Amino acid sequence: MARALLLLRIARYPPLPAPPAPSHPRPLPPLLRRHAPSAIRFAPFSLPASSVSTSTDASSDGGGGRKGGEEEGCGYVDYLGMSDEELMDQCEMGTFKASGPGGQHRNKRESAVRLKHRPTGIIAQAVEDRSQHMNRASALSRLRTLIALKVRRPINLEDYTPPVELLQILPLKSTVRGKDVGPQIGPNNSKFSPGMQALLDLLFAVEGSVSDAAKILGLSTGALSRLILSDDSLRTAANELRASKVSRKICAVNIYSLTGEYHITHSKHYI
């Protein structure tokens, strides 16, 4: 029985580097390539000491993501099932470096938003919209995608049944997909993220084997591959996950350096 427990923690949280010069675009994962580089500098987040841990001791890490980790399926916070407001409550909004008195003094669209999800340390930001309100909405939806891609929840393969949010993103020909599940949800739908998260959880539990996962989901390997390929960020995450499965003896460490602005360490513990 492979019960995989993923630990997400902030390995280090460096001061933000200057944004990349437009003439030298950094090679970014596809999800982040869409973001315009931000020229706005954010003041570093000030976090309570418990939220940021550079220690390797799992139990000292803050956040609710692994509460009750002894028994799978209980106590793992379903972040994506939260309403926008609940999720927002778990976030800190990056503050703008106060470059002056602000308010009526200024005419500058300082509308960029940077959200830091405290329990996981995941950061999402948006700068491209014309109002702060809209940027917040964009950042929040981006945060949902990043949570789906980065937060792994353990699965007990012996009595696994795919959750409904996963069934909803499967093609109709899946044999485990009941008729009452409704039409297939695609990557542009906001409900795709929870399904994507559940799919990655499963892939993680089966050591990245697409064919094993396909069997469980009642699909051909080809059909599941096509699903994974239908979304760039899902494909990237699945590939990274498979690559990181090479060694499973020691806690493999896989550092994602997404924007050069933050680093998240994934450690896998096998019980």
Place this chain on the structure above:
Amino acid sequence: MLSLALSSRPLTFLRPSRRKPTLHRLLLPKPLATATASASALTPLTPRFDPNSTSGPDPDPTPLFLRPANHPVPAAALDAFRHRAAALVPPSAPHLHHQLRWLLADAIAAGDPSSSDTALLRAPLDDLEDMWQQHVGCRRPFQYVVGNEHWRDLVVAVRDGVLIPRPETEAVVDMVRKVDGFADGWWADLGTGSGAIAVAVARELGPQGKVFAVDVSEVAVEVTRLNVQRYGVQDKVEIRHGSWFEPLEDVKGKLMGVISNPPYIPTDDLPGLQPEVGWHEPKLALDGGKDGLEHLLHLCEGLSLVLKPGGFFVFETNGNKQSEFLVDLIRTKWSSSFHSVEAVLDFAEIKRFVTGYRR
């Protein structure tokens, strides 16, 4: 300095002296007091525009995005404009490149120039060229150039003579929404300007709720009317022309809340403002008199008369010092009238707002 202002000047002297500005005055670009008075490093020594030339404020006050789309333009010409316009601003100013994209987003009605031969624009290319030049050359605020500001989930029409709503102020609406039973109360937005707050609050209200949008400026009343109509909240927003509480005699003691983003910049600070603000935005909406407190104090004084018991107020201020001063003042001088008075931070962690409840 703030306490001096209070002790040396009885509060009753701090009546607002809001004269009705003529439209003509408001539409002219603001002259500089002296060229050397501008403290900002960004400020060129002399403005690069001639107030008498035709490239001043747009003769057509209709916001670009609301104009009819009747200017077909070859995609290649549009593309050439895009490159010319981008070349006018340095790559180190990404906000200007954003704005260029937004200018085109407002101007292009149909036809993605990358996929078709012709784009349909809401203004001739020459006008767009002129608009861009006004912005990057004459420092005319981008929002006046295109005639709108995206604020919360609204596209608020603005024009010369009304304050451009600021991103900080977006938070005011969230504070109002947290007030118990806000949806069916009567609210007043004093000095509504473009009407942004009034419209945003009105959209959250229930069937009984209402906002009185008050402004002394005729341009503001006109622009507010446009924004109220565009969002179809005519039955929720009642526009009243006049200074602060004056047009609210008939609703005294009936208001669930008073909202205001009054002029709060100390008069002495006006010459040093960023050109987009100091040269172009109405002094009427910026100048808070000595210490910037003139109108804020007047508002605090009138509050208890218009609010019903339990009523809420939120004022935007110049920041930490003003907010602290006002919180202190209300807590000591009017402690019998108000409770839970506090300063609230904006997204830059400046104490931007003062809020509280009437007892």
